[in-house]
Amino acid sequence: MSETVIELKHLKKYYGTSRGIEDVSLKINKGEIYGFIGPNGAGKSTTIRTIMGLINKTSGEIFINGEMLKFDDINVKRIIGYLPSEINLYDDMTVAELLDYHESFYHKDLSKRKKELVKLLKIDLNKKIEDLSLGNLKKVGIVLALMHEPKILILDEPTSGLDPIMQNVFHDLLLKEKEKGTTILYSSHILNEVSNICDRVGLIKDGKIIKEDKMDNIKKDNYTYLRISSKEIEKIKKEIKLKIYKETDNEVIFINNLKSNELITRLSKYNIDNLLIEEVPLEDLFINYYK
Amino acid sequence: MLKRELKVNLKFFIIWLLILVIMFLVVYLIYPYVITDEGMKDIDELLKVFPAEVLKAFNMDLESISTAFGWVKTEGFVFVLLAIGFYSSTLGGTILLKEEDDKTIEYLNSLPITRSKIVTNKVIVGIIYILLLILLFGLFNYIALTISEDFSVKEFVLLSITPIFIALPLFGINLFISTFLHKTKKTAGICLGMVFIFYLLNMLSELSTKVEFLKYFSIYTLADVRNVISTTSIDINMIIISLVITFVFIILTYIRYNKKELV
Numbered sequence: 001m002s003e004t005v006i007e008l009k010h011l012k013k014y015y016g017t018s019r020g021i022e023d024v025s026l027k028i029n030k031g032e033i034y035g036f037i038g039p040n041g042a043g044k045s046t047t048i049r050t051i052m053g054l055i056n057k058t059s060g061e062i063f064i065n066g067e068m069l070k071f072d073d074i075n076v077k078r079i080i081g082y083l084p085s086e087i088n089l090y091d092d093m094t095v096a097e098l099l100d101y102h103e104s105f106y107h108k109d110l111s112k113r114k115k116e117l118v119k120l121l122k123i124d125l126n127k128k129i130e131d132l133s134l135g136n137l138k139k140v141g142i143v144l145a146l147m148h149e150p151k152i153l154i155l156d157e158p159t160s161g162l163d164p165i166m167q168n169v170f171h172d173l174l175l176k177e178k179e180k181g182t183t184i185l186y187s188s189h190i191l192n193e194v195s196n197i198c199d200r201v202g203l204i205k206d207g208k209i210i211k212e213d214k215m216d217n218i219k220k221d222n223y224t225y226l227r228i229s230s231k232e233i234e235k236i237k238k239e240i241k242l243k244i245y246k247e248t249d250n251e252v253i254f255i256n257n258l259k260s261n262e263l264i265t266r267l268s269k270y271n272i273d274n275l276l277i278e279e280v281p282l283e284d285l286f287i288n289y290y291k
Numbered sequence: 292m293l294k295r296e297l298k299v300n301l302k303f304f305i306i307w308l309l310i311l312v313i314m315f316l317v318v319y320l321i322y323p324y325v326i327t328d329e330g331m332k333d334i335d336e337l338l339k340v341f342p343a344e345v346l347k348a349f350n351m352d353l354e355s356i357s358t359a360f361g362w363v364k365t366e367g368f369v370f371v372l373l374a375i376g377f378y379s380s381t382l383g384g385t386i387l388l389k390e391e392d393d394k395t396i397e398y399l400n401s402l403p404i405t406r407s408k409i410v411t412n413k414v415i416v417g418i419i420y421i422l423l424l425i426l427l428f429g430l431f432n433y434i435a436l437t438i439s440e441d442f443s444v445k446e447f448v449l450l451s452i453t454p455i456f457i458a459l460p461l462f463g464i465n466l467f468i469s470t471f472l473h474k475t476k477k478t479a480g481i482c483l484g485m486v487f488i489f490y491l492l493n494m495l496s497e498l499s500t501k502v503e504f505l506k507y508f509s510i511y512t513l514a515d516v517r518n519v520i521s522t523t524s525i526d527i528n529m530i531i532i533s534l535v536i537t538f539v540f541i542i543l544t545y546i547r548y549n550k551k552e553l554v
Contacts, residue, residue, distance in 0.1 A: 054400055054553045072549070074403040082401040088394035092299070101295060105402045144398070 002029040004066065005152060005183040006051070011060035013046050020046035022207035024060070028185060028200075033178055035198030035215070036187040043207040044187045045085060048156050051185075052082055064152070078106070081150035085157035085187075087141040091130035095123060095140055099147070106148045117143045120169065134161035142170060146177070153177060153184040159193060171197050226256040226263070227276040236270055255280075292404065296416040300386065304420045307378040311428050314370065315363075319435045322359050344498040360442040363432065364450060368516055371428075372454055376486040376511075379421050379458035383465030384478035386413045387548070392475040396553045406549050414466070414541055421458045425451065449519045456513040456533035461486065463540030464510075470547040510536070 006028040013020035021043035028034040038044050049055045051062055053072055062069040064076050089098060099118075103110045118125060121139040132140065138161045145153060153174075159167045174184060174197060188194050194201055195215055202212040229251040230236060237244065242254040251274070256263060267275070387410065390396040399409065429451035436442050465482050472478060493511035496503050506512040513533045515526055 049397075049554060052397075052401060054397060056550065056552060072405045072407075074405055077401065077403040080401070084397050084401075086394070087398070089398055090295075090395055091393075102402070105292075105404060 002032075004028070005030050005032075005064065006034075006185060007061075007063040007066075008047070008051070009061040009063070011047065011050060011062065012058045013043075013050055013055065014058045019043075019207050020055075020058075021050070021204075024204065024207070024209055026202050026209060026212065028183055030183055031178055031181045032200065033174065033184040033186055033198045035194035035201035036185055036204065037189060037191060037194055037201055038204035039189065042204045044189075044204055045156055046207075047204070048084075048154055048185070048187060051154060052080075078148070079151040081145035081148065081153045083141050083145040083153075083155045083158050085160065087137050089129045089137070089140065089144075091128070094126055094128050095132070096125040098129060098140065099125070099143065102144050102147065108148075110147050110149075113149055114143065114147045117146055120173065121166070135163060135166065138162055139166065142173075146173070151182060153182055155184065156187045157189070158186065159188070159190065167193070223255050223257040223280060225276075225278040225280055226254040227274070227278060228252055228254065228267075228272060229274040230270060230272045232270045232272075236267075239269075240266055292409075292412045293415065296386075296412050297419070300382070300416055300420055303378075303382070304424060307374065308424055308427055311371065311374055311424075312431050314374075315367065315428075315432065315435065318362065318367065319359060319439065322362065323439070347497055358442075359439050360436055360447070363436070364446075364516070364520055368450065372457060372511065372514055372516070373486065373490060375421075375424065375454040375458050376461055376490065377483060378424060379417075379462040380465045380482035380486050381479070382417050382420065383462035384469050384482040385475045386417050386469075387466060387544075388469040388472060388475050388478060391473050391553060394554075400553060406551075407545055410545050410548050414544075417462050417466070418459070421462060422455065425454050425458070443523070446519065446523050449523065449525055450516065453514040453516055453519055453525065456515075456529055457489075457510050460510050460513065460533055460536040460540070461489075463537040463544070467540045467544045467547065470544055470551055 004027045006026075008024050008026050011021060011024040024043065024047050026034070036044055036047070046055070050057050051069070053069075069076060090101075093101065099114055103114065117123075121142060123136070123139050123143065127136070129137070129140070138158075142158070145155070159170060162170060171193070174186075178184065186194065186198055195218075198215050200212065200214050201218065202209050204210070225245060226242065228236060233252055237252060240254065242256055242258070244252055245255045246253040256277070258266070385392075390399055390409075400406075429448075432451065433447065436447065465478070465485070468481060469475075469478055489509045489511050492505045492509035496506035496509065496512070497517075513529045515529050518524070518526055
């Protein structure tokens with residue numbers, strides 16, 4: 001049985017009367033990359049900030065390695081690497097000074113890992129934090145999150161600001177962390193990167209987890225788009241009993257959840273000019289949940 | 292973290308030290324030219340215009356300003372108490388809150404350090420700089436006065452340490468108030484306003500026995516300069532009250548900060 005590293009039970013956070021998160025329950029296993037996805041304002045950052053102890057939960061429970069998370073527990077902080085969506089660091093420091101400052105909190109020699117990460121992400125150590133571009137700031141944030149070799153990584157929109165090459169480097173880095181057994185909570189609204197890297201995803205909407213599944217299952221049990229042009233299109237629309245996704249003058253796109261044989265049987269009755277079956281992009285797959 | 296905090300707050304400290312030193316340096320440099328027999332006559336004439344209560348508010352009923360030390364004890368110390376009050380209030384109001392205002396708290400909080408330790412570091416640095424400001428400014432005054440005239444060293448030392456008894460409580464109170472805020476922009480007005488109000492209440496309380504009760508509402512009562520000048524001693528009660536107020540507000544800061552929503 002896989003070992004649960006992060007577990008949230010009915011986590012709720014209200015800011016006065018306004019909702020932050022309503023009911024978030026999830027389990028993330030050791031060595032798993034869990035995609036935490038949802039539209040803006042769904043509650044992703046609130047969930048993460050509650051785990052990180054920046055804000056106080058209204059109710060619910062957080063467990064780390066099977067133990068209920070105590071307030072301000074530095075033993076837990078020691079094993080977590082955190083990359084916030086918006087990185088704000090000490091502007092007056094150089095990158096080298098900041099990394100040394102960071103290292104001073106861990107009371108162990110992190111220089112080897114620090115050097116590896118700096119080299120891999122091509123970071124200029126002599127630059128001042130205030131002079132860094134958004135992308136370079138993000139890279140420094142990645143080094144800070146990873147240099148103490150945490151057992152848990154909490155990443156909030158980690159690739160925003162990174163160029164595509166660096167995004168790939170970063171994803172490779174995460175896969176290596178996963179191989180080492182690091183547990184990763186990966187919050188994002190970019191579905192393609194989630195589908196490429198995550199083992200499971202949880203979809204949050206209006207402060208609640210509304211779907212959670214393995215990435216493979218989500219890809220497997222999806223439907224297809226059925227693009228049809230026909231002179232009998234009105235008749236097909238009435239009789240085929242499939243939801244319409246889009247409609248233009250020349251064609252109609254149906255959302256198809258029928259098995260191939262059933263689909264062929266149903267369509268065989270009509271005179272069809274053009275037929276195209278397309279895989280639904282991941283964005284569209286989730287858009288139904290977002291709505 | 293302590294080393295970084297000292298570095299971050301150094302600039303603010305130097306600015307306030309320079310304000311005090313430059314102000315006093317100017318006075319020390321021009322004093323020998325102003326305080327001539329003829330000059331003093333003019334000043335005495337001028338002072339006669341002021342009501343006794345006003346002179347009392349500036350301690351000028353106790354001390355003549357015919358010497359530099361006399362000026363330090365009277366008008367000079369009004370400025371010292373206000374300046375050190377502003378510095379301590381502003382330091383208390385911003386030292387902790389700046390992390391939130393700059394949004395660096397999200398990073399700091401992710402490090403293996405407790406919120407209490409964050410407060411401890413800030414409090415230590417705040418107190419170090421307040422004491423250092425008073426000490427260095429005192430040293431400067433001591434050197435300047437030694438060059439120019441004879442004066443009572445005991446009275447000077449006691450007088451120089453009185454700002455501590457307003458500075459520490461003002462630091463503690465504003466540190467505590469800052470735990471209710473998220474932006475340093477709002478603290479500036481509170482800090483300056485508080486110093487002015489406390490100072491004004493203290494000044495008013497000395498104008499008439501009818502409003503003497505106002506002194507119980509002012510931190511400035513704790514810097515009992517009149518007592519130092521007239522008895523060359525510091526009232527131990529003032530020291531105790533000052534330390535108790537500081538301690539209580541720092542403890543309240545710990546309690547409140549441990550519950551605070553940081554973003």
